[in-house]
Amino acid sequence: xxxxxxxxxxxxxxxxxxxxxxxxxxxxxxxxxxxxxxxxxxxxxxxxxxxxxxxxxxxxxxxxxxxxxxxxxxxxxxxxxxxxxxxxxxxxxxxxxxxxxxxxxxxxxxxxxxxxxxxxxxxxxxxxxxxxxxxxxxxxxxxxxxxxxxxxxxxxxxxxxx
Numbered sequence: 001x002x003x004x005x006x007x008x009x010x011x012x013x014x015x016x017x018x019x020x021x022x023x024x025x026x027x028x029x030x031x032x033x034x035x036x037x038x039x040x041x042x043x044x045x046x047x048x049x050x051x052x053x054x055x056x057x058x059x060x061x062x063x064x065x066x067x068x069x070x071x072x073x074x075x076x077x078x079x080x081x082x083x084x085x086x087x088x089x090x091x092x093x094x095x096x097x098x099x100x101x102x103x104x105x106x107x108x109x110x111x112x113x114x115x116x117x118x119x120x121x122x123x124x125x126x127x128x129x130x131x132x133x134x135x136x137x138x139x140x141x142x143x144x145x146x147x148x149x150x151x152x153x154x155x156x157x158x159x160x161x162x
Contacts, residue, residue: 007095010095010098010103011093011095013140014093014095014103014105014132014140015093017036017132017140018090018093018107018128019090020036021036021088021090022088022089022090024036025086025088025160025161025162026085026086026087026088030072030075030076030160031072031076033068033072033161034065034068034069034072036141036142037065037068037141037142037143037145038065038133038135038141038142038143039064039065039066040064040065040143041062041063041064041065041068041141041142041143041144041145042061042062042063042143042144042145042146043060043061043062043067043068043142043144043145043147043161044058044060044061044062044145044146044147045058045059045060045061045147045149045158045161045162046058046059046146046147046148046149047059047148047149047151047152047154048126048148048149048150048151048152049152051146051148059154059158060158060161060162068161071161075159075160081159082115082116083115083116084113084114084115084116084159085113085114086111086112086113086114086123086160087111087112087114088109088110088111088162089109089110089111089112090107090108090109090128091107091108091109092106092107092108093105093106093107094106094107100134101133101134102131102132102133102134102143103131103132103133103140104130104131104132105128105130105131105132106127106128106129106130107127107128107130108125108126108127108128109124109125109126109127109128109147109162110122110124110125111123111124111125111162123158124149124150124151124158124162125149125150125151126147126148126149126150126162127148128145128146128147128148129144129146129148130142130144130145130146131143131144147161147162149162
């Protein structure tokens with residue numbers, strides 16, 4: 001994408017979107033998470049090996065905003081887990097094909113997890129492969145968010161979205 005005022009504005013809007021997304025996951029409340037998605041969306045946390053082989057197995061898969069809202073309810077009301085703090089880091093934001101109403105965006109991510117009385121540890125690293133769509137309000141929402149993580153090992157503590 002050539003460097004133009006429009007491209008710089010789009011980069012700023014997406015950078016801000018990803019920063020607010022990470023802030024919602026890190027500092028909550030978790031009920032904010034679904035507000036980043038279109039009604040007809042796809043959210044997956046998928047191992048790199050499965051993604052590269054075009055295998056559909058994901059460790060978390062939500063096929064609509066309603067399913068994302070159900071995930072929030074499950075985390076808040078039915079899951080048992082030790083309290084923890086998360087910090088999401090998003091880097092190397094890259095805008096691919098973009099129109100006035102849709103955009104393909106990629107970025108790298110890492111998630112650091114801190115449990116009480118433990119040192120911080122890297123929970124997951126990977127890349128986001130996303131499709132965004134502009135709403136009538138002018139806001140951008142995720143219509144597809146693929147969180148492709150690099151390890152073949154899955155931490156048993158994946159409670160929260162990535």
